[in-house]
Amino acid sequence: MLDSSINGADAPPSPVVLSLSESRYFRKSESRVVAAGSLLFVEGLQRGRNAKIADGSVCLYQQTADGGRRILDILGPGHFVGPYLTDLADCNVMALTRTRLVALDPRDEAARMAAAMRRMLSRAQSHALLLRRNSVSERVASGLLDLAGQFCGGGVFEDEEDVTFTLHMTRADLADWLGLTLTSVSRGLNAFKRAGLIAFDHPKVITICDRAGLEALASGEAGPTRKRLP
Amino acid sequence: MLDSSINGADAPPSPVVLSLSESRYFRKSESRVVAAGSLLFVEGLQRGRNAKIADGSVCLYQQTADGGRRILDILGPGHFVGPYLTDLADCNVMALTRTRLVALDPRDEAARMAAAMRRMLSRAQSHALLLRRNSVSERVASGLLDLAGQFCGGGVFEDEEDVTFTLHMTRADLADWLGLTLTSVSRGLNAFKRAGLIAFDHPKVITICDRAGLEALASGEAGPTRKRLP
DNA sequence: CGCAGTCTTGAATCTCCTCAAAAGGCGTGG
DNA sequence: CCACGCCTTTTGAGGAGATTCAAGACTGCG
Numbered sequence: 001m002l003d004s005s006i007n008g009a010d011a012p013p014s015p016v017v018l019s020l021s022e023s024r025y026f027r028k029s030e031s032r033v034v035a036a037g038s039l040l041f042v043e044g045l046q047r048g049r050n051a052k053i054a055d056g057s058v059c060l061y062q063q064t065a066d067g068g069r070r071i072l073d074i075l076g077p078g079h080f081v082g083p084y085l086t087d088l089a090d091c092n093v094m095a096l097t098r099t100r101l102v103a104l105d106p107r108d109e110a111a112r113m114a115a116a117m118r119r120m121l122s123r124a125q126s127h128a129l130l131l132r133r134n135s136v137s138e139r140v141a142s143g144l145l146d147l148a149g150q151f152c153g154g155g156v157f158e159d160e161e162d163v164t165f166t167l168h169m170t171r172a173d174l175a176d177w178l179g180l181t182l183t184s185v186s187r188g189l190n191a192f193k194r195a196g197l198i199a200f201d202h203p204k205v206i207t208i209c210d211r212a213g214l215e216a217l218a219s220g221e222a223g224p225t226r227k228r229l230p
Numbered sequence: 231m232l233d234s235s236i237n238g239a240d241a242p243p244s245p246v247v248l249s250l251s252e253s254r255y256f257r258k259s260e261s262r263v264v265a266a267g268s269l270l271f272v273e274g275l276q277r278g279r280n281a282k283i284a285d286g287s288v289c290l291y292q293q294t295a296d297g298g299r300r301i302l303d304i305l306g307p308g309h310f311v312g313p314y315l316t317d318l319a320d321c322n323v324m325a326l327t328r329t330r331l332v333a334l335d336p337r338d339e340a341a342r343m344a345a346a347m348r349r350m351l352s353r354a355q356s357h358a359l360l361l362r363r364n365s366v367s368e369r370v371a372s373g374l375l376d377l378a379g380q381f382c383g384g385g386v387f388e389d390e391e392d393v394t395f396t397l398h399m400t401r402a403d404l405a406d407w408l409g410l411t412l413t414s415v416s417r418g419l420n421a422f423k424r425a426g427l428i429a430f431d432h433p434k435v436i437t438i439c440d441r442a443g444l445e446a447l448a449s450g451e452a453g454p455t456r457k458r459l460p
Numbered sequence: 461c462g463c464a465g466t467c468t469t470g471a472a473t474c475t476c477c478t479c480a481a482a483a484g485g486c487g488t489g490g
Numbered sequence: 491c492c493a494c495g496c497c498t499t500t501t502g503a504g505g506a507g508a509t510t511c512a513a514g515a516c517t518g519c520g
Contacts, residue, residue, distance in 0.1 A: 051281075089352045089356065091355070129292070129300055132361055180509095187468085219299035303520085364509090365476095410476085464517105464518090468516095474508090475503085477504105479503105480503090484500085485498075486496090487495090489492105
């Protein structure tokens with residue numbers, strides 16, 4: 001699913017496995033392009049360097065015993081990856097597309113990592129809250145808004161114009177992240193499309209047309225189909 | 231729900247709201263008993279002290295706009311509470327029973343908080359993984375095992391003997407935490423009881439009889455009722 | 461062009477939720 | 491001490507929504 005999902009114009013034939021602990025690949029103040037589908041960190045790797053995502057997209061996942069993958073989070077530019085994340089709960093990080101990482105200044109690495117940890121904790125709690133709600137619409141809408149906020153080009157995401165971004169993942173990955181099935185995600189996206197909330201011709205290029213409507217669905221306002229606590 | 235759920239033998243008539251930022255209530259190397267249902271931190275309180283739970287039970291929750299509560303986590307002895315948690319995502323901490331807190335030695339507070347943050351991030355990710363699985367059995371089994379590990383008396387939880395612990399929360403709180411409804415939790419618990427996995431006469435005192443069986447259900451092995459990725 | 465993987469869509473099943481009512485626990489007050 | 495009321499818990503019947511199974515369209519690539 002995740003492997004070979006993106007078609008880089010000049011991507012190397014085999015994915016480049018890049019371990020940040022190998023300094024020849026990654027030195028201070030050096031940036032390096034990582035091919036799509038490549039593992040940034042191999043499982044159990046203790047040593048390594050923390051780095052900031054400059055461009056591209058990365059997913060934080062967990063390998064299960066039966067060979068399946070559990071996507072915990074999708075991280076775009078501005079997020080930090082590295083041992084501070086992967087050391088904890090035997091998580092791995094994988095690039096979903098061509099991703100450029102930049103090293104951190106060792107002088108303020110500690111402070112950056114503390115802030116990144118707080119940010120990731122907040123994201124994990126928000127995601128847990130999202131998964132608590134059972135509705136497909138809420139989950140898909142929330143996921144789209146999260147991705148739009150991360151990949152909407154400049155990062156402003158303020159004006160009322162429609163924002164377009166590319167999904168660096170398949171429907172199956174999206175379903176994995178949102179705790180749904182492939183078919184449910186597809187149905188949800190197409191329902192939003194029919195309702196005029198979003199638009200897409202190519203399945204991977206999504207345009208958000210009615211952001212307010214999506215936010216209403218994401219917060220469970222319009223149509224609390226199922227349970228809601230008083 | 232959360233309020234006045236526990237009947238302390240000599241609990242004060244009205245819950246004691248205890249803010250750790252008030253040094254007269256909480257000074258270094260001083261421990262204090264907190265009555266059930268009392269708020270440890272009021273919403274938005276920025277200042278305060280981090281502390282370790284010595285005894286009792288505490289829940290980390292989020293207040294929603296419509297007045298509802300969303301329980302993010304249940305924390306027992308050994309966990310740390312304080313601004314490091316509540317500052318992040320407008321979370322609150324509330325005692326579920328008589329809880330004793332102890333202050334931290336300021337010399338190693340920073341290291342303790344970093345470790346506590348990692349631990350909470352790991353827990354949040356695990357909980358998100360749990361909520362991704364839709365089955366009632368998996369969620370209830372996982373929740374019981376988590377609570378048993380936290381409140382099983384000594385903390386060993388290794389021997390094959392049955393372990394008994396008290397639920398410091400109602401079925402509704404459990405359902406809130408696990409992303410289910412009250413009735414589903416009750417059904418799940420009674421199904422486990424009928425199956426001989428657990429036992430309880432009093433609804434709040436649970437005995438785990440077949441831990442291996444619970445773990446099998448928690449991991450989704452026995453009876454993947456719904457979706458499972460290949 | 462054909463193939464493999466991805467995406468869409470349909471129909472049937474099944475789980476969980478909603479609504480509802482009854483039983484049990486707990487503290488209060490007579 | 492027992493009755494009463496409040497809250498919690500249990501259990502039933504019904505229905506809505508998601509999943510499962512399955513087949514067909516689309517994209518990208520060799």
